[in-house]
Structures are given as structure tokens and as C-alpha cells.
Amino acid sequence: MTKNELALYINAVPQLEREIKRLNFLQKEEKSIRIAVFGKYNHGKSTLLNTIVGEEVFKASDKRETTKNKTHxxxxxxxxxxxGLDADVTGKDDKEAEEGAFITADILxxxxxxxAGELDRYENDYYHRLINxxxxxxxxxxxxxxxxxxxxxxxxxxxxxxxKKQLPDITTFVVSATRFTKGLAEKKQIFIEKSGIIELLDLTQRLSNGALSLRSTEIxxxxxxxxxxxxxxxESVNNHLQQEIKNKKEMKNSFSYDxxxxxxxxxxxG
Ligand SMILES: Nc1nc2c(ncn2[C@@H]2O[C@H](COP(=O)(O)OP(=O)(O)OP(=O)(O)O)[C@@H](O)[C@H]2O)c(=O)[nH]1
Ligand SMILES: [Mg+2]
Known part of the structure; x- marks a missing residue:
């Protein structure tokens, strides 16, 4: 799609802006699968990614840190x-995160x-909407x-x-990035095994193998x-036009009658 075509489609069905942008992305972007982390600020998204890729490419800290989508x-x-979601009162960060997660990512x-305990109301409502x-x-x-x-x-x-009761149908992993990193640094296999990260790495491998079929069904x-x-x-424009034609005909008949x-x-x- 050219820029003009994209604008034209969005103008025709503005309620599908996200789907149209996603289709545009799928038709021209790279073939490798994209996985996005998504969630509230300070919950450990960047740290988790650094652990998965094995180096510190994403900045992590104990304050609100990531404000722009970043890929690796x-x-x-x-x-x-x-x-992180729900951190910025203007909602700008949420929009940026949604762009990264819904337009460019295959997997979330x-x-x-x-x-933080159970999911709070914000997360619970958001994730239910997403699943629906x-x-x-x-x-x-x-x-x-x-x-x-x-x-x-x-x-x-x-x-x-x-x-698990809040989100019963979602495959869930329990992990500790810190435990995994510690296990690697101190060569302690038990920490690595107990970190849950190995299971997550297996999942990402499986996901990457099935990427192409996911994309073709999505398109x-x-x-x-x-x-x-x-x-x-x-149909709605057509119905509207038919009604207009009917109204004009009635006006014409009434005028002829007069x-x-x-x-x-x-x-x-006379
Ligand atoms: N103990 C412990 N701390 C962790 C773990 N994962 C992340 N943290 C800490 O939690 C804090 C937040 O981590 P980030 O990775 O920056 O969180 P984020 O979700 O990317 O935050 P935003 O970018 O602000 O949305 C940092 O101080 C991390 O060191 C973990 O598995 N164990
Ligand atoms: Mg971050």
C-alpha cells in the first residue's frame, strides 16, 4: 500500500485503522517473527528481554524507564x-506501546x-478486552x-x-530473570533451572518455527x-441513497399533483 492508499482505506473504515496498519506492516516487513513485551511500568519487561537475548540491549531500572518502542x-x-502502561497521564506512552504491540508484533x-500481587483492575480489564x-x-x-x-x-x-482464575485460558510462565542471570554468573545450574527462563526460551524457539503460518492466517x-x-x-451508503431517491420521487409526485x-x-x- 502507498501512503495515499493507506490514508484512503483508513478514511473509508476508520474503525479498522489498527487492522489496516497491521496489514500494511505484514505486507512489507521482514520475515522474522516479532515478539513484544507488554504491561505496566516497572514490572520487568526490559530486564526479561535482556535475559532472553543474553545482553543488556534494553535499558532497565527501578523507575519508569522505557518511553519509546525499541527493537532488537x-x-x-x-x-x-x-x-510501561498506565504510567503517563497523557496516555502518550500507552499509544506508543500499543503501536509496538498491535501493529508490529505477532506475539505478545x-x-x-x-x-505486585494479583492483576490490578487496569491490567485485568485491558487483557480481557485484548483476548476478546x-x-x-x-x-x-x-x-x-x-x-x-x-x-x-x-x-x-x-x-x-x-x-490463573483472572485469566484462565492463557498459557502462563513464572520466571525470575535475576535468578537466571545469577545462575549463569555463578555457574549455579540450580538457579538456572529454577528461574523458569529455560521454558520461556523453548517457547520462543517453537514460536519462531511457526511464524510464517501465523502470518498467512492473520493476513x-x-x-x-x-x-x-x-x-x-x-450497504449503508446504498440504503441511504435509495431512501434519498424515494424521498425525491415523493417530492416530485406531490409537486406534479399540486x-x-x-x-x-x-x-x-377561466
Ligand atoms: N529481584 C528481581 N528484580 C527484577 C527482576 N526483573 C526486573 N527486576 C527489577 O525491576 C525493576 C524494573 O525492571 P524493568 O525491566 O526496567 O521494568 P520495565 O517493565 O521495563 O519498566 P518500564 O520500562 O518503566 O515500563 C528494575 O529495578 C529491575 O532490576 C527479577 O526477576 N528479579
Ligand atoms: Mg522497560
């Missing part, structure tokens, strides 16, 4: 770090810090519960069980959504 290519996957890792919008969400959306080292085993059990789905919406729009009446009356008087 590693082993056939393009990783997208997004700004929803990141939630176990230390995506038919094949089980293949595309994963929940990553981070910072497992920050809670006791008992707390972890309780929080995870509540969260077909989006095209269908756009076709249906354009069909509905055509003219006839008037002419007869003039004739009778």
Missing part, C-alpha cells in the same frame, strides 16, 4: 520492548510482576509472571492461583474483516 534482532526473532508477552478481540489469542498471547525471586514459595502459589483474517466492514459500509390541481382550478375559473 536475536536468533530469528525481532524483540520489541514497549513503554504480557508481563506482570508477582511482587483476538480469535487465536492462545497462539499469540502469553502471560509472563516475573520477579518470582521477590516472593516466598507460599505467596507465589497463592498469587499464581488467583491470576487472510484481516482481509476478511476489512471486506466485511466495507460491505457493510456499501401543479395539476392548480392548473385545473385556473381552467375552471
Amino acid at each position: 534482532h536475536h536468533k530469528n526473532i525481532t524483540w520489541v520492548d514497549t513503554p 508477552f504480557l508481563v506482570h510482576n508477582l511482587k 478481540q483476538k480469535k487465536d489469542y492462545q497462539r499469540r498471547i502469553f502471560l509472563i509472571l516475573t520477579q518470582a525471586d521477590q516472593v516466598t514459595a507460599e505467596q507465589k502459589k497463592q498469587i499464581v492461583s488467583i491470576i 487472510l483474517e484481516i482481509k476478511n474483516i476489512i471486506k466485511n466492514e466495507l460491505g457493510k459500509k456499501y 401543479v395539476k390541481n392548480f392548473t385545473t382550478k385556473v381552467k375552471e375559473r
Whole structure:
């Protein structure tokens, strides 16, 4: 799509702006799969990505840190770090994160810090809306519960069980990036095994193998959504025009009737 075509489509069905931009992205972008981390600020998104790619490419800190989407290519996957949600009163960061997550990413890792307890209302509502919008969400959306080292085993059990009730159909991973990094640095296999990161790396490998089929189904789905919406729009414009034609015909008939009446009356008087 050229820039003009893109604007034209969005103008025709503005409610599908996100889908149209996504289709545009899918038709011209690179072939490797994109995975975005998504979630509230300070929950450990950037740290998780650094752990997965094995180097500190994304800035992480204990204050609101990421404010722009940033990508990094590693082993056939393009990783997208997004700004934390619900941190900026103007909503600019949320928009940036949504652009990174919904227009450019194939897979979403929803990141939630176990230390924060269960999902708060903002996360719960947001993620439910997200799941309702995506038919094949089980293949595309994963929940990553981070910072497992920050809670006791008992707390972890309780929080995870509540969260599984909040989002029952989502595949969930419980991880500690810190434990994994420590395990590597101190050559302690037990930390590495207990970090949950190995399972996540296995998942990313599997996801990267299935990327192309995910994309071709998505292109077909989006095209269908756009076709249906354009069909509905055509029908509504057409109905409106038919009604206008009917109204004009009625006006014309009533006018002819008046003219006839008037002419007869003039004739009778003359
Ligand atoms: N103990 C512990 N701390 C962690 C872990 N993961 C992240 N942190 C810390 O949590 C804080 C926030 O981490 P970030 O990775 O910057 O969080 P973020 O979600 O990217 O934050 P924003 O960019 O602001 O949205 C940092 O101080 C990290 O060191 C973990 O597994 N264990
Ligand atoms: Mg960050």
C-alpha cells in the first residue's frame, strides 16, 4: 500500500485503522517473527528481554524507564520492548506501546510482576478486552509472571492461583530473570533451572518455527474483516441513497399533483 492508499482505506473504515496498519506492516516487513513485551511500568519487561537475548540491549531500572518502542534482532526473532502502561497521564506512552504491540508484533508477552500481587483492575480489564478481540489469542498471547525471586514459595502459589482464575485460558510462565542471570554468573545450574527462563526460551524457539503460518492466517483474517466492514459500509451508503431517491420521487409526485390541481382550478375559473 502507498501512503495515499493507506490514508484512503483508513478514511473509508476508520474503525479498522489498527487492522489496516497491521496489514500494511505484514505486507512489507521482514520475515522474522516479532515478539513484544507488554504491561505496566516497572514490572520487568526490559530486564526479561535482556535475559532472553543474553545482553543488556534494553535499558532497565527501578523507575519508569522505557518511553519509546525499541527493537532488537536475536536468533530469528525481532524483540520489541514497549513503554510501561498506565504510567503517563497523557496516555502518550500507552499509544506508543500499543503501536509496538498491535501493529508490529505477532506475539505478545504480557508481563506482570508477582511482587505486585494479583492483576490490578487496569491490567485485568485491558487483557480481557485484548483476548476478546483476538480469535487465536492462545497462539499469540502469553502471560509472563516475573520477579518470582521477590516472593516466598507460599505467596507465589497463592498469587499464581488467583491470576490463573483472572485469566484462565492463557498459557502462563513464572520466571525470575535475576535468578537466571545469577545462575549463569555463578555457574549455579540450580538457579538456572529454577528461574523458569529455560521454558520461556523453548517457547520462543517453537514460536519462531511457526511464524510464517501465523502470518498467512492473520493476513487472510484481516482481509476478511476489512471486506466485511466495507460491505457493510456499501450497504449503508446504498440504503441511504435509495431512501434519498424515494424521498425525491415523493417530492416530485406531490409537486406534479399540486401543479395539476392548480392548473385545473385556473381552467375552471377561466
Ligand atoms: N529481584 C528481581 N528484580 C527484577 C527482576 N526483573 C526486573 N527486576 C527489577 O525491576 C525493576 C524494573 O525492571 P524493568 O525491566 O526496567 O521494568 P520495565 O517493565 O521495563 O519498566 P518500564 O520500562 O518503566 O515500563 C528494575 O529495578 C529491575 O532490576 C527479577 O526477576 N528479579
Ligand atoms: Mg522497560
